[in-house]
Amino acid sequence: MKESNNYFFYHKDSKRNIVPVEDEQKNEEAKIKIKEILEKHKQELPQEFRENVDKLKLYSPKGNVKEAHALILNAEDGAYDLKNKLNCMTGKEWTKFTCSWFIFNALPSDLKEEKSLNLNTEEHPATYSPTMVSEFIKYFTKEGDNVIDPFVGIGSTLVACKRTGRNGFGIELNPKYYEICKERVPEFAENIFNADCRDIDKIDLPPINYSISSPPYWDVLNRSTDGFREEREDKGLDFKYSESSKDLGNISNYDEFLKEVCSVYFKLYDKLSTGAYITIIVKNVKKEGKMYPLAWDMARILGEKYVLKDERIWIQDKIGLSPYGYPNSWASNILHHYCLILRKE
Numbered sequence: 001m002k003e004s005n006n007y008f009f010y011h012k013d014s015k016r017n018i019v020p021v022e023d024e025q026k027n028e029e030a031k032i033k034i035k036e037i038l039e040k041h042k043q044e045l046p047q048e049f050r051e052n053v054d055k056l057k058l059y060s061p062k063g064n065v066k067e068a069h070a071l072i073l074n075a076e077d078g079a080y081d082l083k084n085k086l087n088c089m090t091g092k093e094w095t096k097f098t099c100s101w102f103i104f105n106a107l108p109s110d111l112k113e114e115k116s117l118n119l120n121t122e123e124h125p126a127t128y129s130p131t132m133v134s135e136f137i138k139y140f141t142k143e144g145d146n147v148i149d150p151f152v153g154i155g156s157t158l159v160a161c162k163r164t165g166r167n168g169f170g171i172e173l174n175p176k177y178y179e180i181c182k183e184r185v186p187e188f189a190e191n192i193f194n195a196d197c198r199d200i201d202k203i204d205l206p207p208i209n210y211s212i213s214s215p216p217y218w219d220v221l222n223r224s225t226d227g228f229r230e231e232r233e234d235k236g237l238d239f240k241y242s243e244s245s246k247d248l249g250n251i252s253n254y255d256e257f258l259k260e261v262c263s264v265y266f267k268l269y270d271k272l273s274t275g276a277y278i279t280i281i282v283k284n285v286k287k288e289g290k291m292y293p294l295a296w297d298m299a300r301i302l303g304e305k306y307v308l309k310d311e312r313i314w315i316q317d318k319i320g321l322s323p324y325g326y327p328n329s330w331a332s333n334i335l336h337h338y339c340l341i342l343r344k345e
């Protein structure tokens with residue numbers, strides 16, 4: 001048995017590498033077990049595994065065929081455990097995502113794709129990357145699951161759903177962004193609602209398996225500094241979401257904003273299936289020289305209904321620093337966001 005195609009059984013060696021088991025008898029038993037697994041569980045496997053059944057190997061870290069409950073497609077990508085209830089990831093991919101922080105900057109490939117889906121994507125003043133969101137969606141759902149973004153904007157979350165084979169839903173108040181969103185993901189057009197997301201309880205939705213969203217960061221866009229507003233105005237682009245009184249980004253009182261934004265996620269709770277996670281991407285913000293701990297306040301308030309599971313910190317390290325406060329007082333450049341992770345348990 002020299003060719004890797006002849007091996008059907010892998011284990012972890014003393015150096016913790018995943019390697020073939022050099023035992024003909026065990027490989028024969030593994031071949032039979034793979035066939036049995038495919039007969040019973042083929043539809044539950046990740047798409048790539050389903051499409052490459054001839055290349056699958058059985059895996060048991062300790063090399064025990066009877067106890068084995070994981071499959072390998074490429075040894076270097078790790079093994080997919082048949083007991084995985086949460087996602088379609090191998091153990092290796094799962095572990096990689098669990099770092100409590102990550103660095104992510106806008107990708108030219110994302111921007112290129114955005115432009116090809118709709119030329120007006122630059123109209124929106126604060127979008128996030130479908131590539132970044134895809135990583136969350138892949139971790140917190142399986143293929144075919146329902147994902148909702150109640151502040152969907154121009155639909156970056158739904159582009160991520162399309163890329164990862166999930167079913168996307170979204171709510172957006174501004175009719176202009178709603179139209180761009182539908183153009184970017186026409187396959188989800190019937191799942192996109194031009195509405196105030198505080199009315200989410202009145203929208204007919206199937207049980208939702210996961211939600212990822214980024215609400216307005218209070219009224220920061222209404223008082224943008226550092227040339228952001230002037231630059232966008234010069235190009236004829238929006239520098240705020242809208243003039244609407246229903247736009248949460250137009251609420252100037254902090255406590256009122258906090259109450260309203262949390263009310264959306266409290267109502268979303270009833271739309272989620274039990275065990276579903278939600279991720280909210282948000283920042284602590286500053287106003288008139290004082291910090292308002294928006295991320296921490298939302299975590300505390302929503303933690304009264306959801307279980308607050310964790311935070312992942314998203315760091316942007318390619319944005320230039322401005323001399324805020326110089327030469328009188330302390331004022332940081334806030335270049336990190338909190339990805340709050342909560343669960344309906």
Ligand SMILES: C[S@@+](CC[C@H](N)C(=O)[O-])C[C@H]1O[C@@H](n2cnc3c(N)ncnc32)[C@H](O)[C@@H]1O
Nearest residue numbers: 127128151153154155156173196197241247248
């Ligand atoms: C930070 S942006 C989200 C952008 C989105 N993640 C994207 O990449 O396109 C917040 C969005 O919430 C929308 N919004 C504000 N108030 C809303 C409300 N009451 N109901 C629904 N959407 C609202 C804004 O118009 C804006 O598009």
